[in-house]
Amino acid sequence: MSLWRLEILRLVRTYRLWILLAVFTSFGVLGPLTARFLPEIVAAVGGGVEISVPPPSPELAMAGYLGNALQIGILAVAFVAAAALAFDAQSEMAVYLRTRATIHRILTPRYAVNMIAAIASFVIGTAVAYVGTALLIDAPRLGGTLVASMLLAVYLAFVVALTGLAASFVRSVPGAALMSVGALIVFGIIGLIPQVDQWLPSNLVGSFDTLIAGGEFAYWRSLLSTIILSMGSIAASFVLMGRRET
Amino acid sequence: MGINVVEATEITKRYGETLALDGVSLFVRRGSVFGLVGPNGAGKTTLLGVLAGLRIPTEGSFTVDASRVAVLPDTPKFDPWMMAREVVDLSLNLVLPGSDPSAIDSVLDRTGLLSVAHRRVGGFSRGMLQRLGLAAAVVGNPELLLLDEPAAALDPAGRREVLNMVNDLRGDSTVVFSSHILDDVEEVCDEIGILNGGRIAYEGTLEELVRGSSRLPSYRVRVRGNGGRVVDALKVCDWVTDVSGGGDTVIVSAGSAAVIERELVRCLARIDVAVVSVAPLERSLEDVFLEVTR
Numbered sequence: 001m002s003l004w005r006l007e008i009l010r011l012v013r014t015y016r017l018w019i020l021l022a023v024f025t026s027f028g029v030l031g032p033l034t035a036r037f038l039p040e041i042v043a044a045v046g047g048g049v050e051i052s053v054p055p056p057s058p059e060l061a062m063a064g065y066l067g068n069a070l071q072i073g074i075l076a077v078a079f080v081a082a083a084a085l086a087f088d089a090q091s092e093m094a095v096y097l098r099t100r101a102t103i104h105r106i107l108t109p110r111y112a113v114n115m116i117a118a119i120a121s122f123v124i125g126t127a128v129a130y131v132g133t134a135l136l137i138d139a140p141r142l143g144g145t146l147v148a149s150m151l152l153a154v155y156l157a158f159v160v161a162l163t164g165l166a167a168s169f170v171r172s173v174p175g176a177a178l179m180s181v182g183a184l185i186v187f188g189i190i191g192l193i194p195q196v197d198q199w200l201p202s203n204l205v206g207s208f209d210t211l212i213a214g215g216e217f218a219y220w221r222s223l224l225s226t227i228i229l230s231m232g233s234i235a236a237s238f239v240l241m242g243r244r245e246t
Numbered sequence: 247m248g249i250n251v252v253e254a255t256e257i258t259k260r261y262g263e264t265l266a267l268d269g270v271s272l273f274v275r276r277g278s279v280f281g282l283v284g285p286n287g288a289g290k291t292t293l294l295g296v297l298a299g300l301r302i303p304t305e306g307s308f309t310v311d312a313s314r315v316a317v318l319p320d321t322p323k324f325d326p327w328m329m330a331r332e333v334v335d336l337s338l339n340l341v342l343p344g345s346d347p348s349a350i351d352s353v354l355d356r357t358g359l360l361s362v363a364h365r366r367v368g369g370f371s372r373g374m375l376q377r378l379g380l381a382a383a384v385v386g387n388p389e390l391l392l393l394d395e396p397a398a399a400l401d402p403a404g405r406r407e408v409l410n411m412v413n414d415l416r417g418d419s420t421v422v423f424s425s426h427i428l429d430d431v432e433e434v435c436d437e438i439g440i441l442n443g444g445r446i447a448y449e450g451t452l453e454e455l456v457r458g459s460s461r462l463p464s465y466r467v468r469v470r471g472n473g474g475r476v477v478d479a480l481k482v483c484d485w486v487t488d489v490s491g492g493g494d495t496v497i498v499s500a501g502s503a504a505v506i507e508r509e510l511v512r513c514l515a516r517i518d519v520a521v522v523s524v525a526p527l528e529r530s531l532e533d534v535f536l537e538v539t540r
Contacts, residue, residue: 001335013327092323096382099298099317100340246300
């Protein structure tokens with residue numbers, strides 16, 4: 001048994017991996033379905049009132065998927081990551097690990113496995129959304145989908161890193177998850193300033209709609225800052241958790 | 247390799263305004279079983295945490311001359327979805343990677359957990375968790391083993407197994423053993439440290455502690471009634487420093503055991519009482535502990 005296997009078992013046996021997959025995959029199914037049948041759904045529930053809805057399009061289907069998947073998905077990713085990274089929440093469990101391994105050895109598999117699980121779940125959800133959209137409406141732009149997915153994968157890795165940093169400030173699992181989500185909301189609010197937005201991780205969330213619609217790639221700054229902030233968060237958590245008393 | 251595994255000098259630990267450890271100095275000989283006793287809140291867990299590197303002392307310095315240090319908290323907890331065998335397996339692989347995996351079953355057998363090795367620990371009782379914690383601690387052949395109340399949650403049979411394991415470790419590992427159960431400390435420990443209010447009130451062997459305590463030597467006199475007369479007779483003896491009792495039992499103390507042994511029987515012979523027995527009052531660790539921590 002290694003610390004890597006421990007993290008994989010944690011995700012599988014606590015059903016957290018299946019929860020992540022279910023969140024992203026279910027929205028991957030619902031996004032194209034909703035977009036395809038939205039006119040019929042609106043007509044059926046409209047009660048005679050005429051409501052105009054845009055015609056089904058691949059962009060609308062993928063945007064519908066992403067909007068829902070990211071809202072719930074980020075929350076799920078933060079809580080799943082916090083459950084692994086806030087390992088000091090129970091000091092007796094922390095003693096078991098801290099007296100046997102260095103903080104780098106403990107945290108590295110926790111970051112890596114949770115990042116991989118979050119990204120894999122998102123990629124599978126996106127693939128389901130892509131195939132569903134192609135079958136029901138029309139194929140979205142493959143290049144744009146791939147590039148946007150990579151940017152959002154980096155963003156999800158950032159969410160995990162931010163949760164790890166939060167776990168080095170608070171010893172509770174919900175506390176770490178909510179602090180991380182709170183920080184993401186703050187980034188979103190700061191992003192309302194146009195000059196700052198292009199440097200913020202939250203800017204990557206908007207890349208999906210733009211790139212699938214054929215827009216130009218203008219995310220180098222936010223990609224770079226997200227990578228730097230992620231690495232900085234991880235490094236800071238190593239230092240802070242390494243200094244923490246149990 | 248030094249003679250002492252632990253050398254702590256003037257360790258102080260503050261939590262805000264609370265002084266948990268107040269200038270604690272401690273020396274633990276290699277291969278010994280060292281008992282750490284003290285009332286609740288004396289600082290035992292904090293001191294073990296400092297020695298384990300889990301807590302940073304506010305002042306003072308310490309060295310732990312051991313590469314493998316294992317700690318057993320008083321209430322061990324593990325991820326509830328892990329199996330008992332996995333807990334011990336992980337422990338072995340973290341401490342001694344590449345070791346013979348037969349050590350896992352061997353230690354599970356010694357702690358009485360082999361039959362539940364493939365059960366998830368979420369359903370374990372506190373006693374079973376304590377056994378599992380001990381198994382995970384000893385599987386890596388620690389040079390220094392810090393046990394915080396290892397037998398507190400165990401039934402008499404489990405307690406006996408833990409004490410036997412600690413006895414078996416003597417010589418191979420150095421054990422620091424904190425406990426409220428003074429009988430356990432008396433049975434397995436070579437030396438003890440009594441912590442009281444964050445300070446070491448005594449450090450040394452049990453024999454020295456009991457022999458060197460401030461309480462005066464005392465004898466118990468059992469008589470067939472008339473204890474009051476014995477008390478009255480002893481009160482007027484100038485060698486008696488304290489006398490109490492009545493009825494069938496009288497306790498008498500003096501400046502030295504030799505004085506009592508010489509004078510007591512002589513004094514009893516002068517009064518007309520039926521003496522059943524005269525015996526020294528044995529001092530237990532508990533007596534001394536209560537005296538030191540008063």
